[in-house]
Amino acid sequence: MKKTAFAVALIALGTAALAHGGVKNKDVMARMEVMKSIGDQMKIIGSMAKGEADFDAGVANAALTEIAAQSAQIQSLFESRADDPKSEALPAIWKDWTDFAHLASTAEITAEGMIGTISAEADLGPALGTLGGTCKACHSKYRK
Template structure:
């Protein structure tokens, strides 16, 4: 492999999510990246409340949870068509093992369904389950960071 290409790939994988979007041409890939980015932002909102970094705000917590649920519902539509882009971190297993991918999406939905947000303690108790559901899918269907 040419050194310049190696460097470009290394930088690509290390880039932040925002940088990772630069130059993505495929609209389907861009849409699913945005959906995932929203999930990341929503989880951060909940995590910061759970840890007392930001003040507990039940309306904000509910909005973040609703958004996570809505984005999870979008996963089949966003990832259904096999679309690729050099910047994408999606692995081919999404399309060679659609049942497994769908199962990870269902687990995610179940974790969110079980999440209670009436106190920071409630949220904290759910964070591990939610995070595990995100990781369970990323471990198999997303290029390792």
């Protein structure tokens, strides 16, 4: 389960990086930039978890802080329905706004609650699994 959530998060992040080219709507671009920022922080934690980067609890917890801060913007960035051919946001967001807002809030609260909890390399996998789960919960319903 943890490996699946981690893999889904990494695939989603790679896809998001390619999607930014040619976006014309500034609101859609702002949403994409927030998601990219969250993805970049997940990559920091992920690279430590895979042994590609040296473990640093301070850096990992700083990444959680940034994920929480960026996640806090999600609801406001999606309040107005903006569209762009490059957007991966599904219309279901605005049809089921209450659920979408709840999932966005859950991502923020989850990341915020994890700040300071990474003290050993063994904490990275569970953190990624938990955070990846919040990403997947929303992306599976509201992202193309």
